[in-house]
Amino acid sequence: MQTFKKIILAAGLVLGYTISMAQTTRPSALAGPKGIWVICGDALPKNFSYQISRQKNNGEWLTVAEVKMPRSKDEIQADLINTERAAGIDIAPLDAARLQLIWDRITPDIITSSPPELYEELALRAATGTAWYDATADSATVYRYKVKMITSGTAIPEAETNIVKYPQEKFVTDIRPAGFDPSRQGFHGEFVIVDKGTMVRCKILRSYYLRSGYEELASVPLFVQRSGKTYISFYDNTAVAKVPYTYAILPIDAAGNRGIASPLLKAFDVPDKSIEPSVHDFRTHSDEVKKGIRLSWKVNDAKVINAIEIYRSDSYNGKYFKLATVRPADTSYLDQQLKPIDEYFYTIKLVGFYETSPLSPRVPGVLRASNRNLFPPQNLRIKQDSNKVTLMWQKNEGDTRAYYIYRAPSNGELKQIGAPIITDSVNVSFTDKLPASNGKMVYTYAVADENTSYAISPKSARVYAYSAGNTTLPIPYDLKVQKTNGNKLLVTWADMNKEKQPFGGYMLYRRVNTVDGKITEAVPVTVKIISAGINFYLDSLISDGATYSYSVRTVGFDGKKLGSPSNQASFTIPAEIPLSVANIKVFPMQKAVKLSWNNPMGQNIKSIQIYRALEGKAAQPIATLDAGMQTYTDKDVASGSTYFYIFTVSNTKGRTSIKTDAVGIHLD
Incomplete structure (x- = not known):
């Protein structure tokens, strides 16, 4: 293992020498609250310097600064404080330990790039030579900057930054x-x-x-x-x-x-429910004149509270909603937001400046109906178009607030259909669709109204509608799905013109099971009816990682009547899994391990995940990096240990690559 470390170290020294002026980050400019930050690049200016030129409002280019590496720790500290003061940000000098750590991170010959942990600390980047703060920029002027890398006898072509102006609008989180x-x-x-x-x-x-x-x-x-x-x-x-x-x-x-x-x-720091429960004589009674339920109560000591909250529910053990908040001295409340006859339940809570009381005992209340309703709606008429039925009638009394529609097969028992129709119009109508049936059927309709006391009138005179029944439509079969060379799905089914039952066309439905497990409702793939002479469809609206399920129904000549759906046919398009990273390398550093790799090309990468494992233990995630990152420094390591690193790649579609083989390193 010692030999392995020496080989890596030698390769690192050669690499550091040959790319000491390599630049992997393009210069850019960022607006600050009082000036402009210029990011020169990620290469540390050890054997060169950054020369910065500035252009105001598309005018003449002028050299404004030259940035070099600091020569000592004290110089880093001084530049940091001066930059923070000029930028108007909090002045935060480095403690001795962190100052030494940064110095150790940037001074070794093998280190040629600014440490990744400093990328978002712009003041520290300026103090270590890879950024510059333009404190002389004017907020009324638009700027552009050029950055040139200069060394003895050599000049790298300069690169322009983006156009920038400060201050900018506040960003949103x-x-x-x-x-x-x-x-x-x-x-x-x-x-x-x-x-x-x-x-x-x-x-x-x-x-x-x-x-x-x-x-x-x-x-x-x-x-x-x-x-x-x-x-x-x-x-x-x-x-x-x-x-x-x-x-x-x-x-x-x-x-x-x-x-x-x-x-x-x-x-605020106060205990809940710390007021003594003191509500008593809590009662309700029906107030038909004001059309509400009157609540009344007594409180032993109203001085300790600043409000009384009233809650209501539709059932004793149901969910209680806050109905109102009243003054501490109030001893009654009229609830008018209710329906007659229905039973409600009430409870009270006392509220202090900081504390609250427990809820009081729950009491029931009912508003009795006060206005009688003796007369049904008048002049009920019916208009029928195939299975579509329209009822029309007129308002009979001034206090009518709603209507109930009833229907029955033939002269059977009338049952309410739909929700009540709430309206104050004089002329009222309602549209219904007759239920499907195989045989002929007569349906009976009637209407009743409800007044503002929620009393319901007798039912109106009956009117009648007629259904001729259904003519059976053929059910398609032999439904198949296959993928074409043009990345489309071809859906075919048997030609139903060969069957004896007549029909007017087809409707094709599609349901999608997406890669994240969501299943959509079956919806038509076309707005128009597919001609009866066509028994196929080419679906181009598809994507990978999903299962497409189809069914087809025949349509009647009226364009509305549908036959029963066919059996379902499905086709799954496998998800495209991204490639993982390649050429993984690990380098030992002082109290750290540096990793580098090559990202896959053309994969719409969203992020890179890194996992680490100690020898003999399971790998655990240690970092999730942006798609452009190809290096990472692991500082949470210890000498004498062997570490193994594994990578995965996630793309913008939410797919994750297979894990790479583990790459290991031993730290002496």
Whole structure:
């Protein structure tokens, strides 16, 4: 193993020498809140320098800066603080341990590129020579930059950045309040990140009762992974009990721009249901004059509460919804949002400034109907078009609010069909479709109305509709599906013109079982009816990873009547699985292992997943990288251990490649 390490080290030294000016990241410009960041590239300027030129409003190009590698740790610290001060971001000097770690990461001869962990820390990139902050840029001007790599006797052709102007609009995230726990010493809150946008860090903002505006909370936000989601967790050890607080997340991107603050997390530290239950004489009675149920109650001591909440349910053990909130001194409430005759159940909760009481005992209430309804709708008429029946009638009384439609086969028992028709129109109509039947059938219709007291009238005079019954349509058979060379599915079935039953055409239906297991409803593949002389269909709207199931029905000459569906025929198109990475290499480093690989070409890659295993143990995921990444540094390693690395690739269709063979390395 020692020999293996020496070979890798030698190869790394040669590689570092030959590509010391290699550039894999194109220069770019990012707008900050007070200036513009210029990303020169990822190559550390050890034996060259970056020369930066600037163009204002498409004008003349002028050289504005030359960036080189720092010569000492103190120079990194000084450049970092100066850049943070100029950019107007929080000044955060490096502690001695991290300063030494960064120095050790960039100074070895084998290291030629900026460490990946610094890519989103633009101030540190500027301090280590791969970025520059333009503090002289004017917010009213549009800029473009050129970056040229210069060394003695050699100049790499310069590259232009994108056009940029600052400040930009606040970026958007989707960060939502997730929970609050006052049981600890101080308060513990969490937000869940649904979409982080361009956020790389954040601040916790706090406001409290009778205070306008928000202040930054001196609490370090923790990013926690749990159940496949990312949470922002924080502790507020300065909060006071029984004071309402609101918290928000202020997202910040790599350039220091602030996004739109998250929705508020509202909280205060008080126990629930801590008011003594003191509601008594809680009663209901029907108020027919005002058409409602009158609630009345008494409270022993209204001084300890600031509101009374009333809840209602349709059943004793059902779900109770808040009906109203009344003043502490109120002792009655009229519920008019109800129907007569129906039974309702009520309960009360007392609400203090911070505490609440348990719910009171539940009491029932019923509104008795007050207005009689003696007369049915008048002038009921019927109009029939094949199996389509239209009923028409006129409003009979001024307090009518709804109508009920009844139907019966022949002179059988009338039964309600459909929901009540709620309308105040004078002329009313209703359309019905007669049920399918094999024989001739007479149907009877009647209508009743309901007044504002919810009293229902007698049924109207009857009217009649006639159904001639169904003529049996043939059922298609011998349905087959096959894939053509043109990436289409050909569906064929037997020619039903050879059968004795007449018909007017076909309707072909398709159901799709997608790669994620969802099954769609069977829907027609065409809007128009397929001619009776055609017994095939070519389906071009297909994709891989899905199963397509077809059935066909014959259609009557009226274009509406459908026969029974045929047996189903299906065809599965296998999913395209992406290729995995290739040419995996591992390199030992000081307290780390560097990995490199080649991504597959033309695979619509979305992400790269890396798994690591200790010798004799199962592999565990350690990183998910963007599609463009082809290097990764594993710093969570220890000397004397053997590590094995496995890769998978996920594409934009959500498919994952097979795992690569494990590549191992032993660290002495």
